[in-house]
Amino acid sequence: MTQPSMLFHSNHLSSITSRSWLRNMSFTQIRRSRPANWKAVAPEPIPGTSTFAAQGILPKLPIPVLQDTLVRLKDSLKSIAWSEAEYATVLKKINNFAENQGPVLHNRLLERASQHSHWLEEWWDDTGYLGYRDSVCVFGPLLYGSPMTLT
Numbered sequence: 001m002t003q004p005s006m007l008f009h010s011n012h013l014s015s016i017t018s019r020s021w022l023r024n025m026s027f028t029q030i031r032r033s034r035p036a037n038w039k040a041v042a043p044e045p046i047p048g049t050s051t052f053a054a055q056g057i058l059p060k061l062p063i064p065v066l067q068d069t070l071v072r073l074k075d076s077l078k079s080i081a082w083s084e085a086e087y088a089t090v091l092k093k094i095n096n097f098a099e100n101q102g103p104v105l106h107n108r109l110l111e112r113a114s115q116h117s118h119w120l121e122e123w124w125d126d127t128g129y130l131g132y133r134d135s136v137c138v139f140g141p142l143l144y145g146s147p148m149t150l151t
Contacts, residue, residue: 061120063113066106070098 035041045052074094081087113119 060113061118063106063109063119066098066102070094070102 074091077090078087081090109119116122
C-alpha cells in the first residue's frame with residue numbers, strides 16, 4: 001500500500017516540474033501568449049453588480065515625489081542596519097542615486113504616466129501578478145508533509 005506522504009511526494013514533483021516550466025518562461029513570452037488588447041476584449045462585468053461600478057471615476061494612481069520616497073527609504077533602512085558604518089554606506093548610495101540616476105528615472109516614469117492611463121498596470125499584471133507562478137499556499141508543506149523529510 002502506498003503511503004499518503006509518498007502520494008504527495010509524487011504529486012509534488014509533477015507540480016514542481018510544471019511550475020518550473022512556467023517560471024522559466026520570460027515575461028516577453030508571457031506577453032506574447034495573449035492578445036495585446038486582452039483587457040479591452042475581456043467580457044464586461046455582469047450587469048447589476050457593483051464590483052467595477054466606480055472604475056471609470058477613480059483617480060489615477062499618483063507617482064510619488066522622488067525626494068519623499070528617498071527620505072522614507074532612509075528612515076526604513078536605519079532600523080535594520082547592522083552598524084553605523086553600514087548605514088553611512090547606504091546613505092552614500094542613496095544620495096548618489098538621488099543626484100545621478102534618480103531624476104532621470106523619475107522623469108521617465110512621469111513621461112510614462114503621461115502616455116498611459118495607468119502607468120503601473122502593465123508592470124503589475126505582467127510581473128507582479130501573471131509572472132509570479134509559485135504556490136500561494138503558505139502552510140502546504142506543514143499540512144501535507146515536506147518531500148524533504150520523506151524516508
